[in-house]
Amino acid sequence: MPAKQAGPRRAHTLRDAVAGLGGAISSIPDGMACGLLAGVNPVYGLYASSSGAFFGGLATSTPLMVVTTTSAAALATGSALESVPAQNRDSALILLTILGGLLMWAAAALRVARYTRFISHSVMIGFLTGISATILISQIPTMIGVSTSGPSAFAKALDLVTELGHIDLASLVCGALALTVVGVLGRTRFVALGALGAIAIPSVIVFFPWFDDVAQVRETGDLPTGLPMPEIPELSLLTPELIAGAASVALIVLVQGVGVRESVPEPSRRPNAVSRDFSAQGLANVASGFFQGMPVGGSVSATSLNIALGARTRWAAVFRGVFVLVLVLVAGGLIGRVPMPALAALLIYAAVMSIRPREIVSVFRAGGIGRVTLLITALATLLLPVATAVGVGVALSLVLQLNRDSIDMRIVELEPTDDGGLRELDPPIVLHSDHVTVLDVYGSLLYAGAHNFANQLPSAADRVVVVLRLRGRVTVGVTFMKALVEYARRLDERGGHLYVSGVDPVLMSRYREKVGLPPCITVVEAESVLGRSTLHAFDEGTRWLAAQRDSPDEE
Known part of the structure; x- marks a missing residue:
């Protein structure tokens, strides 16, 4: 040539x-x-x-x-x-x-x-x-x-x-x-x-x-x-x-x-x-x-x-x-x-x-x-x-x-529908006991957006499961991870659990190494079909709640 x-x-x-x-x-x-x-x-x-x-x-x-x-x-x-x-x-x-x-x-x-x-x-x-x-x-x-x-x-x-x-x-x-x-x-x-x-x-x-x-x-x-x-x-x-x-x-x-x-x-x-x-x-x-x-x-x-x-x-x-x-x-x-x-x-x-x-x-x-x-x-x-x-x-x-990061950041609730989809709703102010709540986040989760995220999260209740959808996030800051861990611990203290769905596997492995994730957070990695990992997390959360109800209370 x-x-x-x-x-x-x-x-x-x-x-x-x-x-x-x-x-x-x-x-x-x-x-x-x-x-x-x-x-x-x-x-x-x-x-x-x-x-x-x-x-x-x-x-x-x-x-x-x-x-x-x-x-x-x-x-x-x-x-x-x-x-x-x-x-x-x-x-x-x-x-x-x-x-x-x-x-x-x-x-x-x-x-x-x-x-x-x-x-x-x-x-x-x-x-x-x-x-x-x-x-x-x-x-x-x-x-x-x-x-x-x-x-x-x-x-x-x-x-x-x-x-x-x-x-x-x-x-x-x-x-x-x-x-x-x-x-x-x-x-x-x-x-x-x-x-x-x-x-x-x-x-x-x-x-x-x-x-x-x-x-x-x-x-x-x-x-x-x-x-x-x-x-x-x-x-x-x-x-x-x-x-x-x-x-x-x-x-x-x-x-x-x-x-x-x-x-x-x-x-x-x-x-x-x-x-x-x-x-x-x-x-x-x-x-x-x-x-x-x-x-x-x-x-x-x-x-x-x-x-x-x-x-x-x-x-x-x-x-x-x-x-x-x-x-x-x-x-x-x-x-x-x-x-x-x-x-x-x-x-x-x-x-x-x-x-x-x-x-x-x-x-x-x-x-x-x-x-x-x-x-x-x-x-x-x-x-x-x-x-x-x-x-x-x-x-x-x-x-x-x-x-702009702070203003654009907002949380919505996703409700599973009978046909396998997800319906968008306004999030509850306080979570419902014995219930699985799916949340999605719009906007940036960096800097002011991360603080706004922490302020907009629904208040914890007894025995609840929260599924937080993070599909498409290729980077999140330490401020966000700190807010996420604190929220998971508040749920855990009241007998609840936090699932994080749609997560990029490289992103979460990086934070496991640098920050460390407590047992009260379960990660469900992203799949090629949109919404599938979130629905899987919802099903797992439902079974987790059923297991908590069936287990004898500790004296």
Whole structure:
């Protein structure tokens, strides 16, 4: 059998190359804008766009995913670098990017990606809405030529109100022109050229005398004109704040990467596919850091554009990374002339387009705790550093999950019918003496669910048998097992017995070894026919009760 081809297929090479070129053109303004958002030289965003797409494209399990700069990761980066002195910020950026990549590798190895499903939808919508609002607040001053300060986005917004009387008209014209160009072209088939036109046209008009004072990229620092050379991070700059920032970037990239997988056609269904995608993003970040870039991650917008441009394989992203570097080398001298208000306008446009009004409305219509969670997460993003806001979101998701476990858990009674089936009834508050009661459990039996289970169990009576159905449970916690044993002992003290039916044999043998099961619990293992083990337990319990009635009472 011929060996599997490692390089691009000929049939797809031209399509992938065209898609890569179109993506590279859009990456130039996007990468520079993300560098601006992170508060570093925009060239770092360009180098990241090249390294991220190239190395990420080679390694992902989602072939059409594009790993590049993202607004959310850039904002988290800027927040982590705020306390770093200006003269150390470039070196700290490299260290942050590499550290974030290493944390992504560790998370992939530990299969952390599978836990992203526990992050509440309302938390994610609130966080993304807060991110969009923060970008708007941070970039409007640059677009209109004023400066603001404050410890949070909310404080900067208040400061912006006081500066509205000092708007620089030339900067406002540049920003408005960029917004118009990207807004118009973004609705046409020339969407790939929209962002490029939004910086190219304002870059031409700054040559006119009236625009001499408009801030330009070259004022942010020296702009390299050659290939990015590998750079070793300065470990002396490692601080707890930088580690927290790298962790928040890693978490944001993880969640966004999962979203990208779901947005592409026919994503890989292999069990380890999500972890491999996250590992690939870790590789892209380590490479980006070594080659003087900023943090990168799976981008929904870049991936959507990649698909729209006709990409067929992963080599479209690889071509994209190569073309970005070529464009930087060819047009590097012109990058310094790009007006900062134009880049700010691009970020404002991206922030507005990333707001999801329909999903926000759906969460509010659903009401309840989801609405409160969305508001809390959005406000936390506006009022707190991004790393802290991410922590608040994760904590809220955990609380919501535990609350859901507790609410969803309920106990029902199953009554055997004449035709061999089981009828569902409300459970009794107190068990009936000399009676076999079959109980089934819905919902989670972990954490709060286990405590709720213990509270909902019917009170014991004299000489009763309880059959508890656990069909389909592949894992139960120690808290549940403790509640189960205590309930069995209460039944035993009053001359009763507990049967547990439908139990996975591997699960129960594990708990026999680790916890130990007392004699007052009888386990009936699951059978292939649904309900059969429960009916067997019911019959055994009935015979057990009859034997207790026939046996002489002890004096």
